[in-house]
Amino acid sequence: MTNFLEQVFNGLVSGSFYALLALGLAVIFGILGVVNFAHGAFYMLGAFGSWLALDKAGIGFWPALLLVPLALGLFGALLERIAVSRLASLDPLYNFLLTFGVTLVLQDLVVRFYGVGSQPYSAPKELQGTISLGLFDYPKYQAFVLVAALVVCSAVWLAFTRTRVGMVVRAATERPDVARALGVDVRRWIAPVFGFGIWLAGLSGVLAAPMRSVNPLMGSDLVITVFAVVVIGGLGSVSGAVIAGFALGLIEALGELYAPFLAQVLVFVVMAAVLLWRPAGLFGRQEVRA
Amino acid sequence: MKKVSRVVAVAAASSVVLAGCSGGGPGGGSGKISDGKIVLGVLTDESGPYAELAGKGAVEAVKMAVEDYKAQYGSKAVTQKIDVVDADTQNKPDVANTKAAELYDRQQADVVLDVPNSAAALSVATQAKNHKKLYIDISAASTALHGASCNKYTFQYAYDTRMLAYGTGTAVTKNGAKNWYIVYPDYAFGQDMQKSFTAAVGTAGGTVQAHDPTPFPGQDFSTYLLKAKSASPKPDVLGIMQAGGDLQNLVKQYNSFKLADAGIPMAVGLMTLTDIHSLGPDAFAGVEFTDPWYWNFDATNRAWADKFQARTGKRPTFVDAANYSAALQYLKTVQTAGTDASDSVVKGLEGAKVDDLFGRGGTIRAADHLLVHDAYLAKVKPAAQVSTDWDYEQIVQTIPGDQAFAPAAESGCKL
Numbered sequence: 001m002t003n004f005l006e007q008v009f010n011g012l013v014s015g016s017f018y019a020l021l022a023l024g025l026a027v028i029f030g031i032l033g034v035v036n037f038a039h040g041a042f043y044m045l046g047a048f049g050s051w052l053a054l055d056k057a058g059i060g061f062w063p064a065l066l067l068v069p070l071a072l073g074l075f076g077a078l079l080e081r082i083a084v085s086r087l088a089s090l091d092p093l094y095n096f097l098l099t100f101g102v103t104l105v106l107q108d109l110v111v112r113f114y115g116v117g118s119q120p121y122s123a124p125k126e127l128q129g130t131i132s133l134g135l136f137d138y139p140k141y142q143a144f145v146l147v148a149a150l151v152v153c154s155a156v157w158l159a160f161t162r163t164r165v166g167m168v169v170r171a172a173t174e175r176p177d178v179a180r181a182l183g184v185d186v187r188r189w190i191a192p193v194f195g196f197g198i199w200l201a202g203l204s205g206v207l208a209a210p211m212r213s214v215n216p217l218m219g220s221d222l223v224i225t226v227f228a229v230v231v232i233g234g235l236g237s238v239s240g241a242v243i244a245g246f247a248l249g250l251i252e253a254l255g256e257l258y259a260p261f262l263a264q265v266l267v268f269v270v271m272a273a274v275l276l277w278r279p280a281g282l283f284g285r286q287e288v289r290a
Numbered sequence: 291m292k293k294v295s296r297v298v299a300v301a302a303a304s305s306v307v308l309a310g311c312s313g314g315g316p317g318g319g320s321g322k323i324s325d326g327k328i329v330l331g332v333l334t335d336e337s338g339p340y341a342e343l344a345g346k347g348a349v350e351a352v353k354m355a356v357e358d359y360k361a362q363y364g365s366k367a368v369t370q371k372i373d374v375v376d377a378d379t380q381n382k383p384d385v386a387n388t389k390a391a392e393l394y395d396r397q398q399a400d401v402v403l404d405v406p407n408s409a410a411a412l413s414v415a416t417q418a419k420n421h422k423k424l425y426i427d428i429s430a431a432s433t434a435l436h437g438a439s440c441n442k443y444t445f446q447y448a449y450d451t452r453m454l455a456y457g458t459g460t461a462v463t464k465n466g467a468k469n470w471y472i473v474y475p476d477y478a479f480g481q482d483m484q485k486s487f488t489a490a491v492g493t494a495g496g497t498v499q500a501h502d503p504t505p506f507p508g509q510d511f512s513t514y515l516l517k518a519k520s521a522s523p524k525p526d527v528l529g530i531m532q533a534g535g536d537l538q539n540l541v542k543q544y545n546s547f548k549l550a551d552a553g554i555p556m557a558v559g560l561m562t563l564t565d566i567h568s569l570g571p572d573a574f575a576g577v578e579f580t581d582p583w584y585w586n587f588d589a590t591n592r593a594w595a596d597k598f599q600a601r602t603g604k605r606p607t608f609v610d611a612a613n614y615s616a617a618l619q620y621l622k623t624v625q626t627a628g629t630d631a632s633d634s635v636v637k638g639l640e641g642a643k644v645d646d647l648f649g650r651g652g653t654i655r656a657a658d659h660l661l662v663h664d665a666y667l668a669k670v671k672p673a674a675q676v677s678t679d680w681d682y683e684q685i686v687q688t689i690p691g692d693q694a695f696a697p698a699a700e701s702g703c704k705l
Contacts, residue, residue, distance in 0.1 A: 003520045007513055014510040108337075117342040118538045118568035123546070130548060139546040142512070211546060212509060213538035213568075217339065221507045221535070256504075256513040264476050264505040 002135045007253050009133075013142045015249020016149030017204050019242045021222070022229040023156065024200035026241035029230070030173030031186070031193045033092050034084065037099040039226065040219030041106040042072055042198050046205015047214045048110055051119040061124040061210065069202035076198025077191045085190065103220070110216040123210035145207050152203065153242050160238060169193055174236060228271045234284025244282060322629035324400065327371035330356070330617055331399030333389055333414065334429070338381025339534045340406035342564040344429045348404050348613040349376040350602050355617035359625075368625050375399065379410050386410035390417040390425075400630045401426060401620050403613055408432035408479055415444040422632050426616045429609050431560065432482060433701070436660040440703035442636060445659040448612035448648075449582040451482045453665055453694045454559050457580030459490030459529075461667050461687065462557045467526035468496040471518040471554075473511070473540070474531035476503035483531040483559045491529075499525060504532070511540045515547045519554065531559040538565065541573050550576075563607050566670055566682040575672040578686065580694075582665055583608035583648050586681050590647050605680035608648075615648035651691060658703035662691040 021039060028036045049068040053059035059067065079102070087094040122128070123141040130137040159166040171179040172186045173193065180186050205219075212218060229248050233240030248267060255266040262269070274282060332352050334344045356372050375397050379386035386405055393399040394417065401424040405411040411430030418425035419441040426445045427435050431454065436446040463470075470491050474480035480503070488498045500521060502514050518528050528549060532540050537558065544556060561579040585595035585605050594614070598606040606614075623638040624630045644652035644661060652663030667687040676682060 003516065006516050006520075010510070010512040010516065013512065017509075111337060111341075115342055116337070116339055117564055118535065120568065120570045120573075137548075139548070141546055211542055213535045213542065215535050215538075215568075217535065218509075222509055225509075252510075253513045256502075257517060260502050260504075263503070 004257075006136050006138070007257050008250065009138060009142070009146070011250035011253030012246060013146050013249070014252065015246035016145050017208060017222070017245075018226060018229045018249050019153060019245025020149055020200050020204040020207075021226045022233060022241035022245045023153065023238065024197035024204075025226060025230050026233065026236055026238050027169075027173050027193055028197040030236035030238070031169075031176060031190055032084070032088060032095070033176075034088075034095040034099070035092070035227070036194075036197065037096060037223070038102040038106065039099075039197075039201050040221075040223030041103040042076065042201035042219070043205040043208070043222065044110070044216060044219035045072055045106060046202035046207075047121070047209040047212070047218060048114070048119070048205070048216070049202070050206045050209045051121045051214050054121065055119070061206075065203070065206050068206050069199045072202035072205075073195040073199030077195030079198075080191045080194035084194065088190075107216050107220065114216070116216055118213040118215040121209040121214050127210075141210055145211070148207060152200075157239070157242075170238065173238065225267050228267050230281075232271050232274045232281055234278075234281030237281065237283040237285075240281060240283025322631070323369045323371075323624075324630055325398045326369070327373055327398075328369055328621070328624060328630050329373045329375060329397060329399045330620070331393035331397060331402045332374065332376040332404055332613065333379060333386060333393060333402050334376065334404040335381045335406045336376070336378035338379070338406075340381060340429060343562050343607050344404055344406050344609045344613075346376075347598075347602055347604065347606065347610045348428070349374065351598065351606065351610040351614040352403060352617040354597065354601070355614045355621065359618060359621040363625060368628060368630075372621070379405065379407070381407050381410070383407065383409040383413050387413040387417065390414040391421075394418075394421040394423050400424065400632070401635075403616055404428045404609070405430055406609075408434070408482075411435060412439055415439060415441060418443040424620070424632055424635060426620065428612045428616060431479065433486075433696075436655075436658040437701045437703050440658055440701070440705060442705055443632060445616075445639065445654065445661070447616045447661045448608060449665070450660070450695070451479070451486045451559075452696050453582070454580045455483060455486030455490040456694055456696075457665055457667050457689050458557050458559065458578060459487045459496075460494045462527055462578055463491050463494035463496035467555070467557070469523060469526045470496060470498045470529050471521055471525035471527070472498055472501040472529040472531065473504055473514050473518070474501060474559075475506040475508065475533070475536055477506050479533070480506065480531050487529055487531070487559065498529075499523070504536075506536065508532070508536050509539060511543050512547060515540075515543055515549060519547065519549055519552055524552075525554055528554050528556045529559065530556050533560045534565070537561065538569055541569060545573060561670075562609075563605065563680065563682065567680065570673065571670055571676055571682045572673045574670040574682075577670045579668055579670075580665055580689070581608060581668040581683065581685075582663075583611045584666060584668060584683050584685055585611070586683070587666070587685055594647050611648045615644065615646050618646065619644055619649075619654075653691075655698050657698035658701040658705070660695060660698075660701070662695045664691050665689045665694040 050064040053064045127141040131140045160170045172189045176186050229244050233244030256263045332349045334348050336345045353374050377389040403426050405414045406429035408430045411427050424443050426447050428448045431451045433450045474484040558579045627634040627638045640656035642654045650664040654661050666685045668683040669686050
């Protein structure tokens, strides 16, 4: 039983990353209709950024947790203004290609300057060691990641449902056309929302640095799974992305425990099953074609 | 036209006769060297996950071999025109395949060296066979290269999965860790390693109580770590077959789940100097693994490593050293044969004794084209004991070549 509970925790921790990344992808997709392929690259930059901050400027984990995602978020907003917005009126495929290109450029720049190897990064002193959770001891850092992800997701949920700005953004994200019809200037919100999505990717990257290998390819390995999470949750659905993120982390962990031979394909089996049952994903709305 | 080809044929025939007369001694005539020059092609991963292990370092090592060869033979060298060309596989088998054909056909490469990633290496071996040109594998570890998929023009020079498993599996089991829990990435290399380790552990009197395949590439290994930690009976050692980024993910998580404190040390199947450098020695402190070569082993290696560092700014990996040794061995064989014609060079390499900084006490086996040489059981030093940069390993034991590698009869190679 204890063992099972520990595995549930493991699942929720890896689900934390899925949830944060999928949330960012979902808001960007919602407001722009663009699948941001560069999401993995920004996750990687989050982790790399915290290593760079420590290595070049002696900036530790806590300040990096604030600064790195902020810098990346601003960069994301700028990227939206300079490039993404110019293609917004065309087929979404153009922006998909653009963000794919951005991924390659960012990845190769990092490889060019720092090589393909991993960089060392460890958890801050306060979060090293284990914490007792009653039935079992759990690594402090992993527990922190779970708490941080839950806090961020709840804060986003509160902001989206309880504040005026949040509701405008949510309207612009989930039903951009209706929001527009009701007089909301959706365009104004595109750059900040894009930046916010990138901020989330950067934040996940910083959180990943102490527990995962910090290398230029870390994002591209992960992004495929996150796409699957977003599809399962329902494209553009904010709560769907978060719930599907945690659920998938959990399913994966338990799958690895009870059916290791399935571990490699489990995510995609779940995705296929969900799409058969609900083609728009768990929380997605059916597209109504006029 | 006919006349020309007859002239060429006569010239070729007479040069063969000449070579026969001079007894294969050093001769100047460039007629015996195809295209008037020797071209060494280094086909390696310059932008993917193995770029640190091999990549530009390997290319530089081959250039060093060419310089050393020229310095040794001077004007007696079989030719002064020796080119080193390189190409990037991007760690993709299809790219490796195309680039190999390009090297042989268009760049007139007489030999292709390296090629990380076993799938890529196997396709290059087929290209070598079709082109009747040499391929000397360095970075790829699959035993198939000198086993089921062997061919006349392909050589395996540095190591194979059996060697990695034998060294570590045997030593760790004999030191008392009888009960193994193995995790391996679920693809060809990992499956190979798992089988080799299970065999080695069994022979040494231990058992493998469980082996779990993990997704490849993997981000989060905590499930497997906890499974191993709570397994009953408690395993004596966790055998980790992951490599590169997966290995680093796993080790970081191994450390945060405190498996070492729970009395489950790790043994790593394939670890390289660059892996230790990436995470820092403390993450791996005390881990035992098999290394085909180590730069700080003795004065000879150190001297070469110093030269290498002066050119590249880093210490050489075993792949760098093996590329150097293989290139030098190839050139010396061409020197003795007096020609770079593939069949003569293959004949010269078969059974050749290699005794340089990499191939200590080495012989290239004629039966399956594997370089059998000494390997080393190494242990990662804790950071406190690392006195100079990159000096992460302590060599615990030298494993003689005939123990490290399986006998030729077991390879299943039919040349």
